[in-house]
Amino acid sequence: DAKTTQPPSMDCAEGRAANLPCNHSTISGNEYVYWYRQIHSQGPQYIIHGLKNNETNEMASLIITEDRKSSTLILPHATLRDTAVYYCIVRVPYSGAGSYQLTFGKGTKLSVIP
Amino acid sequence: DAGVIQSPRHEVTEMGQEVTLRCKPISGHNSLFWYRQTMMRGLELLIYFNNNVPIDDSGMPEDRFSAKMPNASFSTLKIQPSEPRDSAVYFCASKGNEQFFGPGTRLTVL
Numbered sequence: 546d547a548k549t550t551q552p553p554s555m556d557c558a559e560g561r562a563a564n565l566p567c568n569h570s571t572i573s574g575n576e577y578v579y580w581y582r583q584i585h586s587q588g589p590q591y592i593i594h595g596l597k598n599n600e601t602n603e604m605a606s607l608i609i610t611e612d613r614k615s616s617t618l619i620l621p622h623a624t625l626r627d628t629a630v631y632y633c634i635v636r637v638p639y640s641g642a643g644s645y646q647l648t649f650g651k652g653t654k655l656s657v658i659p
Numbered sequence: 660d661a662g663v664i665q666s667p668r669h670e671v672t673e674m675g676q677e678v679t680l681r682c683k684p685i686s687g688h689n690s691l692f693w694y695r696q697t698m699m700r701g702l703e704l705l706i707y708f709n710n711n712v713p714i715d716d717s718g719m720p721e722d723r724f725s726a727k728m729p730n731a732s733f734s735t736l737k738i739q740p741s742e743p744r745d746s747a748v749y750f751c752a753s754k755g756n757e758q759f760f761g762p763g764t765r766l767t768v769l
Contacts, residue, residue, distance in 0.1 A: 589752075646715070647758060649702040
């Protein structure tokens with residue numbers, strides 16, 4: 546799986562949009578970009594994933610550049626409960642021949658400030 | 660849906676004792692994962708099962724660690740004998756379309 550690079554920490558004012566960047570310059574054509582987050586003392590939580598088109602769900606939006614070498618997770622209106630470590634992961638899709646792993650890096654610690 | 664259930668949530672034991680961590684995956688999920696998280700090493704995959712069969716246990720640190728999945732609704736991770744360096748938070752996750760994690764078991768080995 547391709548390696549990702551994320552800033553170690555970011556701050557965001559409550560109510561503002563949080564934009565979390567991720568570089569994945571060695572991503573392969575069939576690798577997806579996944580985002581998980583981990584709130585303190587909890588297990589990681591799935592947020593969103595995408596291949597090349599922008600994606601949006603009830604939690605966040607995912608913007609993937611045209612060359613797919615980087616992406617941005619957007620939390621449109623950050624709240625204090627969004628304070629967490631956010632992990633960007635790239636991996637091949639589930640093949641059906643078995644299961645799949647997630648390789649977690651160090652992530653970005655997002656602090657939402659009142 | 661109760662999500663992934665892990666027990667116990669906290670475990671404190673003495674070095675040399677046997678420790679058994681338990682996991683109940685989400686019903687209908689056919690893949691189960693055990694992870695370990697420490698400050699030094701972050702989140703590491705230990706082993707995963709597909710349809711109750713161990714697929715990859717290359718992340719299991721030593722022979723002291725063993726994992727079983729006797730049926731689709733239950734898995735255990737056992738450490739025997741336990742050592743202080745095994746102190747960590749152990750997460751179980753199950754996969755349907757995506758991986759969903761349990762709340763974790765915080766293990767302290769004195």
